[in-house]
Structure formats: structure tokens, C-alpha cells
Amino acid sequence: MADVPLDRVAETAATEVEDLTLHHPHSWLTRYVFSQDAKTISIQYTVTALAIGFIALFLSWLMRLQLGFPGTFAFIDAAAYYQLITMHGMMMIVYVLTAVLLGGFGNYLIPLMVGARDMVFPYANMLSYWFYLLAVVILLASFFAPGGPTGAGWTLYPPQAILSGTPGQESGIILMLVSLIVFIAGFTMGGLNYVVTVLQGRTRGMTLMRMPLTVWGIFTASVMALLAFPALFVASVMMLFDKIFGTSFFMPSLIELGTPLDYGGGSPILFQHLFWFFGHPEVYIVALPAFGIVSDLIATHARRNIFGYRMMVWAILAIGALSFVVWAHHMYVSGMNPWFGFFFATTTLIIAVPTAIKVYNWILTLWRGDIHLTVPMLFALGFIVTFVNGGLSGLFLGNVVVDVPLSDTMFVVAHFHMVMGIAPVLVIFGAIYHWYPKVTGRMMNEALGKLHFWITFLGTYAIFFPMHYLGLLGVPRRYHEMGEASFFPASAQMLNAYITVLALVVGAAQLLFLFNLIWSIRHGREAGGNPWRATSLEWQTPETPPPHGNWGREQPTVYRWAYDYNVPGVAQDFIPQNMPPEAVPLGPRPAPGGMS
């Protein structure tokens, strides 16, 4: 480590040079609760977010019960249905997907994958989790508040979000907005860490172009989230003022139940612009980490270097930049200048190009690869199929003339669940199966994992694919029952019942995963340090699970990129990133297929 520029590594090397025990936690409380270790924070984030995920899943069950068998469950009336839909959407998008992919995986993987000892600002990192937990508690508190949680729809459009006809108007909407503001403050502290650790915390030899694509994805998504969440912050603050202090940022003149309200002159469209200026990048804030993780899962389990690494990096950057200039495609039906519609349709369709490049590169990585159908690989493959499906229906919806009739039908519900619901969730499952051995030192049960995969993958496909058809028939979204209309046949209701039964089954199957997750902590097969024989740095730690400080005495030095699988003329089928060129064993490979 002698010739490392000292000021660059000073932030991380201090623990190593001076006193290894200096920053180590000394009590149970600082080790497991108020921990500043990114790995512990990651586990806290992931466990909290998974818990919220199960609550949100349960809410979707209730919605599906009402849609499949309307009227059977008296407590799910129209108001309750709106509350379910709102909480399910907001929880899943912000408090589950964003929190797991950035707070969970970002915290665990960034420092380990770039060879750092920890995040650069551990204290802010710890605060980030506690802000997140506070936001979650505030959000859940609205279930117990008078009037219940808000039923404004996850987009919280004014004016209806704060008018008296909307459930949760008393306090639910306030708690929702406050929770979002706290979440954003907390995320900013975490996001600063993810970005600056990638910028300044990389170990020697780890140039940007040697980083695994997982880090590229999380890094770019963090930058985007730091710049997009302020839009939601601004919208939330202004709506809070409208609700509490009676200002008219968004509220037009209104007559409610015969009484004119004090509001006047505000613009609901302004809220939509702010909301979607956050909302569209949010899609890619969820998608880019998933893209990155899938690239690494596929390369590792197909024993093949990622096809077109540079193109993959450029595509991530291009998607990140483009996603900030497409927001108004969520507002075609709000009315806009046709030229704007033309502009936003064009940018929306252009995003398909870098995205398609990524899909082709995954396929070409698999092509003639040594594919091991492990559980993480199955989930990665499931992701590609689901994502392509959802992406293609996105091309339909990106066009103004196609979007206008399809908007507000079940087609849109099917589209966004495929592309940013199921697809990232499959990646999250795959990633957990993949990195679990590093976190716990034990493998998750493979048979249970495969059962979980097939039920989840086939089940969700069977749920959401027919939903496109319902949408094409004209079945509206956001309605708590379909009712009767001349344009859809009676069989449409049967399809709804069928979707509900499947949703119950798939939801219940997630208990398999939960059981596996907990059971394997003690009873899983011993994994060793590098069970998948992967190249990236997190698998090369001296101990598994890695202790505080990650690397023992000396930080690793990186000599190569993260995808040296099956290099010709090398005696093993992978070369770790920290293996010096002179240490690489040359010669013929021993009998192939030694692994499952």
C-alpha cells in the first residue's frame, strides 16, 4: 500500500494504520442497534423494508378480494378500497423498492464491491436508517389515525387529495406527506454516502470501468434519487401548506357541498409536474440497480464475461440522463400542448434504445454460456422475461394516441406491475438468494428456493398477463368494483376472480421465502467464502460474514475487471479481481462442470 496517494485513502485507511479496534463498536447497542457499520445498516434497511413489503402485499390481497368477489367482504367499501390502493402503491414504490435496492443492497454491496472498509460518512449513514424507520412509523401510524390513512391514490393528486370526500382527509394525508418528507431527508443522508463512497472510497486499482455493474446501477440510481426526490419534497411541502395553512399553491377555486372554499387560483397541474418530475426518474431509480444486479447474476451463474460491458455502462448513464426529460408522459390525459406531447413521446421512445441494448447484452451473455440454473439465475432469467414484457407495453403507452384510451384502464396496472413491480421484485429475490451466503455464511435451501421461484414467476405472470386483456376491454382501474357496462362481457368478472385466486396463492407462497430466509440462518448448508466462485471483491473477504472493517489488516488491490470468467488458457474458470497477474494459474482446466 506504499505508493497509494495518502490523502485519497486517508478516510478509509485510518482504521487500518492506526488502531484496528479504534472505531469498533463496544456494546451490544452500538453493534446491533445504533450501528455505523454499513452491513448492519443494510440488514436493518432490508428487514424493515421486507416487513413493509409483507404489509403492502396483504393490502393487495384485500384489494384483490374485493375486485374478484365484489360485495362479499362488507368492510372493503369504496373508501377502504381507495385507502388500500394508496397505501399499497406508496409503500411498495418508496418504502419497499427504493429502500431495499438503495438502502439495503447499496449499503451492503457498495463498500464491499469497491474494496472500501465502510461508507465514507458512517454516522450520516446510521441516521439515514433511523430517519427511514421514523418515516415508516409515521406512515403506519396513519392506519390508526382518525379517518384512517389517505385514499388519495398513490399519486396524491390535488385537489381531491385534501378535499372532504376523500378518505383520510382528516389526518391521513398529513401523515403521508410528513412521512415522505422525513423519508426524503433520510434518503439524502444515505444517498450522499452511496455516491461519495463510489467517488472517493474505491480501493487501489478499482477504476470506474472495473466496477461491477451492480455498483454502476446503484451509483447512478443514487445520483438520480438525490436529484429527483427534491421534487417530491417540494410538492409535499406545498401540499402540506395548502392543507394546513390554507394556501393555494395547487388548490383552484372550489365549491364543496354547496359551500365555496377559501382556496383560489391554484394549479393542480403544477403538482402533477412536480410529482412526475420525481415519479418518472423513480421508475429508473428502481430499475437501474435491478439492471446492474441482474448483469452480475447472469455473468456469475453463466460463467461468462458480461457482453458489452462498456455499452452496459453507457446505457445506464444514458437511461439515467434521459429519464429526467420524459416525466410528462404520465400527464397526456391531463391535457397539454400537442408539441409537448410529441416531445415527451419521442424522448420516451428513445429510452427504449439503451434499455433494449441492455436486454440484448444479457441475452448475448447467456449465449453459449455455461448456464447453471441456480436459484439466483432462475430469478435473473425470470426478470428478463417479465421486464421485456412490461417494457414492450410501455412502448404502447408512450404514444399519446395509444395512451389516451388505455390510460385509466387495467392495461396500465398490468404494465407498471410487470415492469417496475414484478421485475425488480424478482431481482430482489434473486439478489437475496445470491448474497445471502455472504451475509450469513450459509446457503438458503435450494429446493425451497426453486419452489418459491416457480410459483412466484409463473403466478405473477398469470396474474398480470390477463390484466392487459381486461384493460383492452376497457375495465377501468381505481374502481372498487367493475360494475356492468355494455362493452365488457360477463366473463370479464370471471377473469377477475381467477386473478384474485392466483394473487392469494402467490402471496401465500412468499411465506416459503420468509421461512427459508429465517430457517437458513441456522440450518442452511455452510457456504464458505465464495460459494458461487465469483470474481467480484465482496466474495474475496478474509472472513465470511465480513467483520466490521471488511478486509482485516489490508485493503485489497484490484488488478482486473469483475468479469474474468472462463478466460482461455487459465486453469480455473474465474479470476478474482484482486488476483495479481503473476498469481493466475495457467494451464489446462481440470474436469469441467465440477459445480452443480
Add this chain to the structure above:
Amino acid sequence: MTAAVAFLVLLAALAAWWLYGQRLMSRPWLAAGIVEDTGGLAHMPAAKVGLGVFLAVVGALFSLFLSAYTMRMQLADWSALPVPRILWVTTLLILLASAALVWAVRSARRGEKERALDGLLAATGFGSAFLGGQLIAWDELAGSGYRLADNAANSFFYVLTGLHGAHILGGLVALVAVTVKLWRSPDAAAAQLPVELCALYWHFLALVWLVLFAVITGWAGDFLAVCRQLLS
């Protein structure tokens, strides 16, 4: 959303310039061995880079508020409020605080502890006076009947100045902490980086205030109108 997009374009240009130095065209699968890190940020302290990223977030926040401001002011019910005279004084105060911090940074770099302390104390004083002035401006406006909910122009004025004031308050807390740190440490060099960070944050907030002030008084609008005329 012009202001927000313009700000993001600026950031994108900065990011592109940085990425340009990061060998994005290299072929990492060919070169094994040690490659030393290059590019503009490699030798900067992490705290400074972190503050830079944070300021980008703050900038995004204010540019989004300004976007909302410009969109909302085009609606029919907008009636601009009179600009309190005291805002001229506070503008001067925030600039004086900035100047004091320039002084403090220079002194800290030279290792002159006493002078650096003077600069920090002056900046804290000017900064506190700035906040006091903003409160007086609120009081004046509210006293002459321009209350928060009466018109969107008033609402924006209170929200924008309040949000900016909250950031200033955070800056003052940091200033006091750094002053104490410098006062206790035997030499000025130890506190050099924190002083620089305080100054950077403060200059940025002063810049934000100048933009806000120009927008609130309506000059920014006039300026843009002139630009538009020149272009068309």
C-alpha cells in the same frame, strides 16, 4: 419546469466533464494490472466532495421551487407583494458574511489562528443579523396585511425565505461548531478543511439568496423578458 431542467443540464455538463476524465472508453477486459486512479476528484477530501453533492441536492430543491414559482405566477390571481426595504440590508449582510468567510479561509490557510477566528466570528454575527433581518421583513409584511394564505405570491415569499432561512440556520450551527473547534485546537491547520467547507456552503447559500431576491423583486422576470426579445 425550465429552471429545474436548466439546473440539471448544468449538473449533467459537470458530470460529463468529470466522466470524460474517467476513461469511459477504456477496454477493461484487456488490461490486467494496476491502474492508478485519475480524474478531477481523486485527490479531494471525501468531505468536500460530499458537501459538493449535497449542494447539488440543495440546488435542485431551490430550482424546483423556482420552477413552481414561475409556473404559478403566470396564473390570473397572482398579485406581487411589495419588497420590504430591509431585504436590501439583509442582502448586504449575507454578502458581508461571505466576505468574512473568505477572510477566515485565507487566514486558516496561512495558519493565522486569531485572524481566522475573527473571520468566523464576524461571519456568525453577520449571518445571525441576516436571519434577524429576514424575520423583521416577515413581521413588516404580516403587519401590513400580506399574510401567508392571502395570495400565492405571499405564500411563495414566506416558504422560500423560510426554507432558505432554515438552511442558513444549519450553516450557523456549523459555523459555531467550527469556531469552537478552531478556538480549542492549538494550530489553525487542523481546522482548515472545516472552515473551507463552511465557506463553500455559505457562498452557495448567498448565491441562492441573490437568485431568490432577483426573482422575488421581479428583476429576473424582466431580465428574461429582455433576453426573449433579443432572441426573437
